[in-house]
Amino acid sequence: MTSPNKSWQARISEATDAIAQRFVESISYDRRMYKQDIAGSIAHANMLAHVGLINQAERSAIEKGLREIEREIESGQFVFDESLEDIHMVIEAALTQRIGEPGRKLHTGRSRNDQVATDLMLWICDSAKEIISQIDHLLKAYVSLARRSSEIVMPSYTHLQRAQPIIAGAEALAWAQMFSGDQDRLAHIARGAFNDQPELPLGSGAIAGSSLPIDPQQTAAAFGLFAPASSIERTASRDQAVDFVFALAMVAQHLSRWAEQWIIYMSSEFGFIRIADRYTTGSSMMPQKRNPDMLELMRGRCGNVYGDLFGLMTILKGLPIGYNRDLQEDKRLVFRAYDTVSQCLTMAAAIVDCAHFDQQRIEPTLERGFLDATSLAEYLVTQGVAFRTAHHIVGTLVARCEKEGKVGLDQLDLDAINEVMAGHETKVRITQEVYTCLGAANVARRYRSAGAGGGEPFLQQLQTWEKRLGL
Ligand code: ARG
Numbered sequence: 001m002t003s004p005n006k007s008w009q010a011r012i013s014e015a016t017d018a019i020a021q022r023f024v025e026s027i028s029y030d031r032r033m034y035k036q037d038i039a040g041s042i043a044h045a046n047m048l049a050h051v052g053l054i055n056q057a058e059r060s061a062i063e064k065g066l067r068e069i070e071r072e073i074e075s076g077q078f079v080f081d082e083s084l085e086d087i088h089m090v091i092e093a094a095l096t097q098r099i100g101e102p103g104r105k106l107h108t109g110r111s112r113n114d115q116v117a118t119d120l121m122l123w124i125c126d127s128a129k130e131i132i133s134q135i136d137h138l139l140k141a142y143v144s145l146a147r148r149s150s151e152i153v154m155p156s157y158t159h160l161q162r163a164q165p166i167i168a169g170a171e172a173l174a175w176a177q178m179f180s181g182d183q184d185r186l187a188h189i190a191r192g193a194f195n196d197q198p199e200l201p202l203g204s205g206a207i208a209g210s211s212l213p214i215d216p217q218q219t220a221a222a223f224g225l226f227a228p229a230s231s232i233e234r235t236a237s238r239d240q241a242v243d244f245v246f247a248l249a250m251v252a253q254h255l256s257r258w259a260e261q262w263i264i265y266m267s268s269e270f271g272f273i274r275i276a277d278r279y280t281t282g283s284s285m286m287p288q289k290r291n292p293d294m295l296e297l298m299r300g301r302c303g304n305v306y307g308d309l310f311g312l313m314t315i316l317k318g319l320p321i322g323y324n325r326d327l328q329e330d331k332r333l334v335f336r337a338y339d340t341v342s343q344c345l346t347m348a349a350a351i352v353d354c355a356h357f358d359q360q361r362i363e364p365t366l367e368r369g370f371l372d373a374t375s376l377a378e379y380l381v382t383q384g385v386a387f388r389t390a391h392h393i394v395g396t397l398v399a400r401c402e403k404e405g406k407v408g409l410d411q412l413d414l415d416a417i418n419e420v421m422a423g424h425e426t427k428v429r430i431t432q433e434v435y436t437c438l439g440a441a442n443v444a445r446r447y448r449s450a451g452a453g454g455g456e457p458f459l460q461q462l463q464t465w466e467k468r469l470g471l
Contacts, residue, residue, distance in 0.1 A: 007089070016083070026328050027080050029335060030087045034073050036122035037087050038066045040115065040202055041095075041106060043222040048108055051213050058102035065099040066091070086328075088115045109214040110205060113235040113323035117201035120331060121192065122223065124244045127338050128190035131251065132183050134345040136469070141352035142176040143465045145169070150462065153444045154272065154362045155371055156453060160264075162369030165440035166453030168272075168357040173461050174453075178254045185247045189240060197226045204231035207322045236321045241334050242312055248337045249302075249309045255344050256302035259295040262355075266292050271361035276354045279347075294351060298344050308337035366440035367407050370398050375446060376409055379437040383428050385421075393424050410438040 006016070016024070042063050049059035069091055072078040084090045089112070096103030146169035156166040192198025200223055203209070203216025209231040216227035228234040265272035275292070283289035312333045315326050373394050380390035397409060397420055406412065418429050436442055447455035465471075 033119040036119040047219045061102040109210040114204040128186045137349040146172040165444045170453035200225040201234035204234040252302040252305040256299045259298040308333040375443040
């Protein structure tokens with residue numbers, strides 16, 4: 001179908017070709033900005049009335065008509081005409097059809113170029129808030145997991161090699177901390193931009209602004225924003241969209257890292273974490289399988305979001321200033337990245353909500369890997385040994401244990417430890433007290449530094465989180 005009735009038909013002699021029509025349209029996906037488009041139009045009409053470019057009767061006819069259209073869209077009754085290309089023209093045409101002449105005045109002093117930049121900006125602000133609240137659900141799930149796991153001691157890993165004992169809950173809080181950083185990043189974007197005076201593009205017109213006495217500051221104030229500093233820049237920039245997709249890519253990256261962690265923990269080799277069966281899948285061939293497919297998909301979908309980010313960056317690269325139609329493609333990527341991350345967050349919160357660390361599987365493994373070696377070195381420091389010497393002494397003790405087939409430092413007797421101490425040019429000799437800093441469970445209780453993975457600092461973190469989330 002072709003349309004002979006477009007607003008530019010006076011200049012373009014032919015109706016748009018049917019193939020071109022389908023090629024150029026964006027209504028199939030930009031319709032999801034209808035709310036922002038209508039809000040922008042109402043603010044614009046208010047401003048036009050304020051500066052006297054339309055009268056009050058026209059202004060209220062416009063607002064009433066737009067609200068009706070909004071309700072119709074929400075009820076699913078509204079028919080989106082593809083020949084009108086995009087959400088801006090579809091809504092304007094529907095308005096004019098309803099209210100006649102005042103509808104034909106709405107586009108005074110504006111262009112689809114500042115309109116689309118405005119709609120996308122407002123959509124991103126709303127959607128960033130949406131993601132922030134979804135992350136809140138995930139944070140709550142991590143924090144209650146941390147509470148359930150506040151007595152479970154487990155190994156921590158660096159280089160995926162056994163490092164130091166921690167409280168399992170502290171690891172859950174580490175993930176919470178990471179996602180909370182994402183919320184901060186998104187909060188910035190939800191305020192409108194990367195600078196202190198986020199500017200609404202509306203009022204920029206097609207590129208050069210307008211010779212009419214419009215007041216972009218008033219329009220912007222309706223959203224708590226500022227007038228364009230440069231109409232040329234405002235219609236060309238998609239920096240906020242890039243920031244948003246980057247922030248989404250960071251959420252996706254964090255989800256992917258966490259998913260990988262739990263996939264490892266779910267293996268028979270580890271068995272550290274149990275997730276509910278309803279979030280796993282079986283195998284069509286191997287009857288025994290219980291696979292972490294949801295976690296794997298989360299890990300994989302991060303790749304899609306990275307793709308969206310690079311897609312957007314690539315669209316922008318090489319665009320001359322001013323609006324170019326390439327910019328229409330931005331929305332596909334922004335929407336897709338948002339949908340992917342939003343779905344992953346819902347899935348993640350559901351999985352964490354009913355997961356638990358498997359104490360029975362974790363506990364017997366605590367004896368392996370000399371998890372208390374650093375704690376012993378730190379104990380020697382409290383007895384007056386320089387840390388480098390202490391490190392050396394404990395290294396020697398570990399080697400000795402391995403040679404003698406001992407799995408833990410607590411299997412060494414005092415004499416053996418003091419003998420190695422003597423060999424390291426230190427006069428310090430230690431007593432039975434040393435055994436209070438050996439063994440994973442003892443160590444996990446002894447941490448004192450702010451933010452540490454056990455002891456009082458862990459309980460403090462837990463408390464801070466519970467207070468923050470009202471748990
Ligand atoms: N649908 C277009 C977009 O999404 C709106 C702006 C079109 N402007 C233009 N002058 N062709 O970017």
